[in-house]
Amino acid sequence: MNSSLIVVKIGGGDGMNYEAIAHDAAQLWQDGTPLILVHGGNAELNRVAEQLGHPPQFLKHPNGMTSRLTDRRALEIFEMVYCGLVNKRLVERLQAAGANAIGLSGLDGQLLRGRRKTAVKYVENDKIKIHRGDYTGSVESVKETLLMTLLESGFLPVLTPPALSHEYEAINVDGDQIAALIARTMQASALVLLSNVPGLLARYPDESSLIRHIPASRVEQTLEIAQERMKKKALSAAEAIQAGVKKVIFADGRVDNPLQRALAGEGTVIE
Amino acid sequence: MNSSLIVVKIGGGDGMNYEAIAHDAAQLWQDGTPLILVHGGNAELNRVAEQLGHPPQFLKHPNGMTSRLTDRRALEIFEMVYCGLVNKRLVERLQAAGANAIGLSGLDGQLLRGRRKTAVKYVENDKIKIHRGDYTGSVESVKETLLMTLLESGFLPVLTPPALSHEYEAINVDGDQIAALIARTMQASALVLLSNVPGLLARYPDESSLIRHIPASRVEQTLEIAQERMKKKALSAAEAIQAGVKKVIFADGRVDNPLQRALAGEGTVIE
Numbered sequence: 001m002n003s004s005l006i007v008v009k010i011g012g013g014d015g016m017n018y019e020a021i022a023h024d025a026a027q028l029w030q031d032g033t034p035l036i037l038v039h040g041g042n043a044e045l046n047r048v049a050e051q052l053g054h055p056p057q058f059l060k061h062p063n064g065m066t067s068r069l070t071d072r073r074a075l076e077i078f079e080m081v082y083c084g085l086v087n088k089r090l091v092e093r094l095q096a097a098g099a100n101a102i103g104l105s106g107l108d109g110q111l112l113r114g115r116r117k118t119a120v121k122y123v124e125n126d127k128i129k130i131h132r133g134d135y136t137g138s139v140e141s142v143k144e145t146l147l148m149t150l151l152e153s154g155f156l157p158v159l160t161p162p163a164l165s166h167e168y169e170a171i172n173v174d175g176d177q178i179a180a181l182i183a184r185t186m187q188a189s190a191l192v193l194l195s196n197v198p199g200l201l202a203r204y205p206d207e208s209s210l211i212r213h214i215p216a217s218r219v220e221q222t223l224e225i226a227q228e229r230m231k232k233k234a235l236s237a238a239e240a241i242q243a244g245v246k247k248v249i250f251a252d253g254r255v256d257n258p259l260q261r262a263l264a265g266e267g268t269v270i271e
Numbered sequence: 272m273n274s275s276l277i278v279v280k281i282g283g284g285d286g287m288n289y290e291a292i293a294h295d296a297a298q299l300w301q302d303g304t305p306l307i308l309v310h311g312g313n314a315e316l317n318r319v320a321e322q323l324g325h326p327p328q329f330l331k332h333p334n335g336m337t338s339r340l341t342d343r344r345a346l347e348i349f350e351m352v353y354c355g356l357v358n359k360r361l362v363e364r365l366q367a368a369g370a371n372a373i374g375l376s377g378l379d380g381q382l383l384r385g386r387r388k389t390a391v392k393y394v395e396n397d398k399i400k401i402h403r404g405d406y407t408g409s410v411e412s413v414k415e416t417l418l419m420t421l422l423e424s425g426f427l428p429v430l431t432p433p434a435l436s437h438e439y440e441a442i443n444v445d446g447d448q449i450a451a452l453i454a455r456t457m458q459a460s461a462l463v464l465l466s467n468v469p470g471l472l473a474r475y476p477d478e479s480s481l482i483r484h485i486p487a488s489r490v491e492q493t494l495e496i497a498q499e500r501m502k503k504k505a506l507s508a509a510e511a512i513q514a515g516v517k518k519v520i521f522a523d524g525r526v527d528n529p530l531q532r533a534l535a536g537e538g539t540v541i542e
Contacts, residue, residue, distance in 0.1 A: 103378070107359055
């Protein structure tokens with residue numbers, strides 16, 4: 001792939017400035033920078049799931065991470081929010097800002113394939129239990145040819161979970177992992193992870209404790225620093241760097257010109 | 272376009288057999304028939320809109336037709352149901368049935384452009400009034416090159432409203448009109464309109480009054496026969512026939528092998 005490719009993950013927390021992100025992304029796209037966007041939708045999903053009477057449930061894993069319990073109904077609501085509400089909102093804003101965006105889920109054209117974990121271990125009352133029948137998993141491969149065709153035809157891909165399992169089921173997979181996998185597979189020049197904090201924080205949630213720079217050789221360090229939802233992002237970042245992505249930037253998606261600022265070095269830069 | 276192209280509109284009423292439709296469509300696709308699917312989602316939309324506390328509202332027009340009132344919130348819910356729930360359900364089932372489906376809305380890649388009607392005339396208490404600020408409109412053009420690229424690359428396009436207005440806003444446009452426009456633009460060999468009735472009925476809703484055949488020269492007749500929601504379908508059918516589409520079939524989407532049956536001549540055939 002063109003080594004100037006930039007992959008941007010747009011986090012799904014509250015407070016993200018979609019208007020500013022769309023404007024910045026359209027500007028980059030118009031300047032000829034190959035760009036792929038991947039987005040989340042967590043906060044909207046929690047609200048819509050509550051409204052639809054199927055409130056979100058989370059499982060705490062033995063390794064300390066948490067994940068969303070996704071039964072079939074939760075998967076439908078997930079698709080409504082991610083593929084419908086958030087994806088089309090972004091595509092519409094990008095189109096209005098002058099970029100010919102095209103929104104796809106991992107199901108479409110088998111863009112993202114992954115492994116379904118039907119049995120998920122979780123911790124309850126200090127005991128390890130097993131939840132079965134879940135529609136979650138991990139993304140394993142990306143159909144690079146489809147993305148290349150879209151980029152070469154002048155489109156700006158806007159991607160979202162779910163992915164397609166090997167048994168052809170929709171599965172909820174992590175958006176940060178998707179972005180990192182694409183950056184690795186296509187050897188992107190940079191992976192930008194926009195969320196509703198300024199970057200990696202030494203003393204979360206104290207925003208004044210922002211870490212400005214981490215050398216690639218010490219990327220493992222991010223895993224120790226990162227807390228809460230940042231842990232998954234840090235893991236994806238470390239994998240990307242180890243697989244040859246030159247630069248990973250954790251940056252603030254709430255501000256004006258969030259992409260320009262991130263690429264200028266604001267936030268936490270790992271390189 | 273290849274004159275063997277078949278365009279299928281999958282209606283959004285209750286009782287549609289999505290599993291059977293996906294199976295039939297995948298079979299045709301595997302046999303090498305160029306195929307484009309367009310779907311609705313009315314019944315699901317009404318339910319979800321109720322559940323989300325923003326119940327559907329309809330406007331009755333001076334010409335007797337009705338249309339859905341679409342404010343910004345209604346448009347968001349529309350996108351959740353059409354682009355999220357229904358589109359991805361179809362794509363997932365088609366993938367499982369062996370067809371490499373790719374789901375797109377009219378916003379994506381500017382696939383469907385249309386004219387927004389911000390001011391909509393409607394009838395209330397026998398008076399004509401004007402509703403402003405609506406996100407509805409009519410579809411005017413389809414980006415044929417994008418569809419050709421997808422077909423030639425071996426994908427099965429699964430399309431849904433909204434379309435993109437000339438001012439780059441998402442607008443709710445009629446799915447039957449989309450299907451008819453694509454059939455006309457790409458000179459399809461057949462346009463199949465699957466819904467939850469057996470076809471055009473002389474005495475709606477009496478299903479035993481099915482009309483089996485209407486010669487193309489008398490297509491205007493369908494406009495007199497058609498009632499309720501069938502009126503819009505009949506209008507789209509007449510336009511398609513007049514623009515050179517050889518065959519339009521109104522058929523039952525609730526049965527097993529709905530596409531095979533329709534193409535074998537069950538339902539109402541206009542040719």
